[in-house]
Structures are given as structure tokens and as C-alpha cells.
Amino acid sequence: MDGLKQARPLLYLGSKDEITHITRWGVKIPIEAYNLRQSGTVLVELHITEIGEVSEYTIKNGVNKSLDSEAVRVARLIPISWLPPIKDGARFSYIHTFSITFVIY
Numbered sequence: 001m002d003g004l005k006q007a008r009p010l011l012y013l014g015s016k017d018e019i020t021h022i023t024r025w026g027v028k029i030p031i032e033a034y035n036l037r038q039s040g041t042v043l044v045e046l047h048i049t050e051i052g053e054v055s056e057y058t059i060k061n062g063v064n065k066s067l068d069s070e071a072v073r074v075a076r077l078i079p080i081s082w083l084p085p086i087k088d089g090a091r092f093s094y095i096h097t098f099s100i101t102f103v104i105y
Helices: 016-025 031-036 065-075
Strands: 040-048 054-061 094-102
Touching: 016 094, 031 065, 040 065, 054 065, 065 094
Parallel strands: none
Antiparallel strands: 040 054, 040 094
């Protein structure tokens, strides 16, 4: 390989279905949002360290305080099973973003 070391992207050790299940079925609509009929998509950032731990959960794009808080609560339900990315033989931290959509009928 001409002396180049392989790169590896961020990997989740669980299944993709596991995250989808948690972010769909683990959500509890806050009563405040339900009463106001507030819907929307919250983008949550997971700050993953070079050893695969989640060091921080932040809102990249929020809807309101109650839905944003619920999105972070749900993000914390995802098991910490990450392999950090590797480039040039070194692990590095990474920010992974995913969305949780709240729909109130």
C-alpha cells in the first residue's frame, strides 16, 4: 500500500436497527410540547473520544427546551459501543450527529 496506513471510519458496535429502535420507540413526548402541539426534528451531537467514550451530548439544531431535553435523554439511552475513527494509525475524537423527529398529531 505504498507505506500508507489504512483509515477506519467511526464504527458503532451495535446494530443500526438498535439505534433506530431507541430513537423511535424510546421517545416520550413532553407534556408541554404535546399541549402546544409542537413538532420538529432535533439534531443531537455525540462527542466521541479517541477511546470510544461519549464525552458530551449537545444540541446542534433544536426545536424548544422540552423537546431538546428529551432528545438528549434518548441519545443517552444508546449504548456506548463505539470504535473511534483511525487515520494514519492514530485514533481521533469525532462528532457524530443524528436526528430525532417529534411528531404530534
